[in-house]
């Protein structure tokens with residue numbers, strides 16, 4: 001809930017656990033018990049006069065526009081116990097729903113009822129991101145670290161710090177580094193440590209991992225199930241556009257005759273080449289601006305049998321949605337023109353502000369402009385280790401549409 005929803009939060013400190021109540025209608029009393037800080041919201045629907053309605057408990061931020069993140073529909077007496085219990089539940093969920101990988105998201109913030117915490121597992125290394133005042137508080141940090149250590153016994157726990165997020169939450173500056181390890185190395189010793197590198201596998205494809213490098217926490221784990229789905233249909237000559245470290249390309253190489261990956265980041269392509277070596281594959285990597293390269297290729301009449309488009313989030317806010325849609329349209333149009341009859345298009349978007357329906361519409365209009373017939377094989381989303389919560393639409397953000405083009 002946003003700061004603008006809060007009418008009173010006197011006494012609620014940075015990162016505190018607060019009781020959330022809906023303010024009663026005019027003439028009623030405020031809650032009298034002052035032992036737990038509380039925040040009051042404006043009444044949304046008719047409440048009984050004289051009775052503020054208790055909505056539950058939340059983490060409070062004094063800095064963020066998202067002032068309130070709900071953690072329980074009830075009052076919470078033991079927050080550290082609750083965090084440890086949520087960690088155990090999140091891990092049990094993965095044991096049930098995640099297969100064929102030792103790299104997956106262990107904790108997905110709101111999706112695991114632990115708002116502000118992201119934990120990714122890469123084989124024996126955990127990569128942690130702390131995004132809110134409440135998660136940064138020392139007792140909560142101790143609680144989630146002990147929960148993670150107990151259940152997963154990692155060789156190392158590495159914290160990736162996003163300085164922009166810490167600034168927004170008015171948290172002290174901090175460097176990325178080890179925050180825990182099986183051998184008890186202190187964060188000071190962690191500058192360049194073998195503990196921060198490992199190898200992981202997704203669907204039997206091998207990847208190098210360096211906790212200190214790369215984008216996000218290292219890999220785009222949300223695409224894990226889509227890699228396997230894409231490989232199932234892929235064939236012939238394949239082009240993986242926005243390939244990063246080769247997630248799709250390496251999977252496509254299992255079924256395709258020739259695979260080319262394109263990205264503008266040289267360091268991503270260096271990791272991609274290492275990954276290809278690890279899997280005994282030959283893949284052509286091209287460092288280029290994808291828009292320029294697609295234009296040159298389509299002008300030159302290049303053809304492919306499979307094309308993957310997985311661009312970065314073009315729409316970071318609602319305002320940039322129109323520009324983003326034009327970007328998606330251009331990419332999809334060029335891809336459709338370059339596909340041979342019977343070709344496979346895998347078109348993704350990770351912009352929350354562009355919906356699945358929007359992306360399908362873009363694809364339909366690109367199909368019309370390119371005079372191609374596009375049949376939809378699968379409308380997919382993020383992998384199940386990034387659970388999307390009904391009632392919190394922001395937790396569903398990834399779209400992956402697989403089509404066959406004639």
Ligand code: SAH
Pocket residue numbers: 219220223242243244245246247248262263264265268288289290291310311312
């Ligand atoms: N498909 C990848 C994830 C792609 S993330 C995977 O599954 O792992 C988006 C990628 O687009 C990043 O690697 C980024 O370096 C790259 N990128 C961003 N803008 C680009 C551009 N204009 N041209 C080419 N690559 C770009």
